[in-house]
Amino acid sequence: MTVTNNTAGGQPVSMANLRGVRKLADKYKVLVIIDSARFAENAYFIKTRETGYSEKSIRDIAREMFSFADGMTMSSKKDAIVNIGGFIGFRDKELFRKASTFNIMFEGFVTYGGMAGRDMNALAQGLYEGTEFDYLESRIGQVARLGEKISAAGVPVQVPIGGHAIFIDAGKFLPQIPAGEFPAQRLAVELYLEGGIRGVEIGTLMADRDPVTRLNRHPALELVRLAIPRRVYTDNHMDYVAAAVSNVWERRDRITRGLAIKYEAPIMRHFTVELDLLS
Ligand SMILES: Cc1ncc(COP(=O)(O)O)c(C=O)c1O
Numbered sequence: 001m002t003v004t005n006n007t008a009g010g011q012p013v014s015m016a017n018l019r020g021v022r023k024l025a026d027k028y029k030v031l032v033i034i035d036s037a038r039f040a041e042n043a044y045f046i047k048t049r050e051t052g053y054s055e056k057s058i059r060d061i062a063r064e065m066f067s068f069a070d071g072m073t074m075s076s077k078k079d080a081i082v083n084i085g086g087f088i089g090f091r092d093k094e095l096f097r098k099a100s101t102f103n104i105m106f107e108g109f110v111t112y113g114g115m116a117g118r119d120m121n122a123l124a125q126g127l128y129e130g131t132e133f134d135y136l137e138s139r140i141g142q143v144a145r146l147g148e149k150i151s152a153a154g155v156p157v158q159v160p161i162g163g164h165a166i167f168i169d170a171g172k173f174l175p176q177i178p179a180g181e182f183p184a185q186r187l188a189v190e191l192y193l194e195g196g197i198r199g200v201e202i203g204t205l206m207a208d209r210d211p212v213t214r215l216n217r218h219p220a221l222e223l224v225r226l227a228i229p230r231r232v233y234t235d236n237h238m239d240y241v242a243a244a245v246s247n248v249w250e251r252r253d254r255i256t257r258g259l260a261i262k263y264e265a266p267i268m269r270h271f272t273v274e275l276d277l278l279s
Pocket residue numbers: 002006035037074075076077085086
């Protein structure tokens with residue numbers, strides 16, 4: 001399970017949901033592995049939104065979340081507030097040993113996994129700081145303020161605002177562009193041209209092709225995600241982003257065509273795709 005759902009507006013996974021998944025996994029005898037990227041933001045949302053958790057600390061909530069898991073992976077550049085790196089954890093020693101062999105083959109020895117000692121120190125410190133309520137409140141508050149600014153300009157965004165990103169509804173922003181011309185990607189390109197803002201498409205391009213028919217899959221929503229890295233931007237930067245998004249919104253009627261694929265990889269095409277602007 002990923003906690004804090006990236007493709008659904010950065011919304012959290014509730015403790016009740018995690019508990020339910022554990023029950024289901026026990027019934028079918030499968031492991032529960034948590035993808036822990038943004039686990040602290042998830043804990044923040046449990047604290048602020050779920051009944052019974054308002055008095056608990058972020059760390060106690062995180063401990064309870066992980067109590068339902070057999071293992072975990074962590075992309076540390078999320079809530080461990082570092083530039084790079086990660087780690088894995090298992091309850092079962094045998095599984096840990098098996099995974100460690102792969103670690104040595106592909107990353108580095110088990111105790112450092114390809115990371116430098118000083119990066120590991122920073123990561124350990126980041127786990128403490130990233131689970132401070134005040135830090136999370138300030139970070140998630142900054143994301144919410146950006147979302148509110150963009151929304152106040154009339155731009156359709158997903159609500160409630162998530163923990164790490166604003167999700168713009170590109171289907172409503174550019175309804176004149178058909179899904180086959182990748183409206184959300186078109187909007188992402190336009191935001192880059194307008195203000196150098198790098199968002200990511202979460203729409204037809206990312207949904208990729210049906211593995212059997214090879215036809216494009218069209219998800220229910222065409223979204224552009226503006227993910228906000230932590231401790232990088234000031235509120236002034238957020239004002240700049242909001243102004244750029246509003247500028248594109250003002251002239252949206254003049255964006256009449258989308259994009260066509262020039263090159264795509266057989267899987268996960270959105271990472272390396274090359275596109276032509278249609279005119
Ligand atoms: C939920 C989630 N898990 C894992 C990853 C991968 O992390 P990394 O780039 O550190 O391998 C990402 C995005 O980068 C993510 O959003």
